[in-house]
Amino acid sequence: MSATTYPVRDAMTMLRRNLKHAQRYPSMTVTVVIMPIVMLLMFVYFFGGALGEGIEIPGGGSGRDAYTNYLAPGILLMTVASSSIATAISVCTDMTEGIINRFRTMAISRSSVLVGHVLGNMIQTVLALLLTLGVALAVGFRPEASVVEWAAAGGLLLLLAFALAWLSAAMGLSSDSVETASNAPMPLTLLPFLGSAIVTPDSMPAGIRWFAEYQPFTPLTETVRGLLSGSEIGNNGWIALAWLAGISVLGYLWSMAAFKKAVKR
Numbered sequence: 001m002s003a004t005t006y007p008v009r010d011a012m013t014m015l016r017r018n019l020k021h022a023q024r025y026p027s028m029t030v031t032v033v034i035m036p037i038v039m040l041l042m043f044v045y046f047f048g049g050a051l052g053e054g055i056e057i058p059g060g061g062s063g064r065d066a067y068t069n070y071l072a073p074g075i076l077l078m079t080v081a082s083s084s085i086a087t088a089i090s091v092c093t094d095m096t097e098g099i100i101n102r103f104r105t106m107a108i109s110r111s112s113v114l115v116g117h118v119l120g121n122m123i124q125t126v127l128a129l130l131l132t133l134g135v136a137l138a139v140g141f142r143p144e145a146s147v148v149e150w151a152a153a154g155g156l157l158l159l160l161a162f163a164l165a166w167l168s169a170a171m172g173l174s175s176d177s178v179e180t181a182s183n184a185p186m187p188l189t190l191l192p193f194l195g196s197a198i199v200t201p202d203s204m205p206a207g208i209r210w211f212a213e214y215q216p217f218t219p220l221t222e223t224v225r226g227l228l229s230g231s232e233i234g235n236n237g238w239i240a241l242a243w244l245a246g247i248s249v250l251g252y253l254w255s256m257a258a259f260k261k262a263v264k265r
Contacts, residue, residue, distance in 0.1 A: 014116020072141040073225040074197025084164035091172030092181035166251030173258035216243040
């Protein structure tokens with residue numbers, strides 16, 4: 001085998017391990033999926049009529065149907081952010097239950113442990129996105145994207161899942177308990193609310209509007225929304241990719257440094 005074969009093989013072994021854990025204990029997966037769907041249903045059916053008339057929806061239109069098309073892309077990003085919590089919990093569980101000590105005695109690639117968690121979370125996130133998208137279509141979401149635009153939107157969501165999984169893995173490694181790990185990524189799930197996922201930043205007070213316009217989830221939301229609606233995305237796509245690259249690098253370097261520090265204890 002080549003020098004790169006062993007890490008890849010070990011990473012696939014850890015991926016199978018994490019997927020089996022998720023299959024045997026589905027409660028975490030169900031929990032992180034339910035929250036975005038509840039938000040979608042609540043905002044569409046409870047507030048959709050009022051918000052659809054009360055804010056200026058880009059692309060024109062008003063009412064619940066127009067607001068559903070505006071809201072759904074933001075909910076998809078919320079789904080990715082919510083799913084990242086599972087990575088922090090699973091990584092922290094491994095660190096606190098002693099399985100890492102077992103891995104340290106085995107001839108396996110150290111990085112494969114984290115890679116398995118990240119890949120496992122990405123697979124679960126894809127399933128969560130498909131379920132959320134199905135519910136969105138059922139309640140009236142009507143995208144106008146071409147095949148290429150669908151692929152671009154899906155790729156962007158996968159890149160976000162990858163970036164947040166590494167960041168959440170670092171948070172899990174830096175947590176002293178599973179309870180702390182479950183709370184650490186929560187701000188990530190709130191950022192879409194403070195962006196353009198629910199309402200346009202133009203409708204917000206000045207200070208909050210400034211934060212909404214310059215935080216990472218706003219260009220991400222606007223890019224996905226533009227791709228799925230078949231409208232222009234302007235510079236949002238490049239800004240979103242820059243944010244994703246930065247978050248990925250930060251999460252990877254932080255998690256690897258935290259993991260090395262943890263296994264040396």
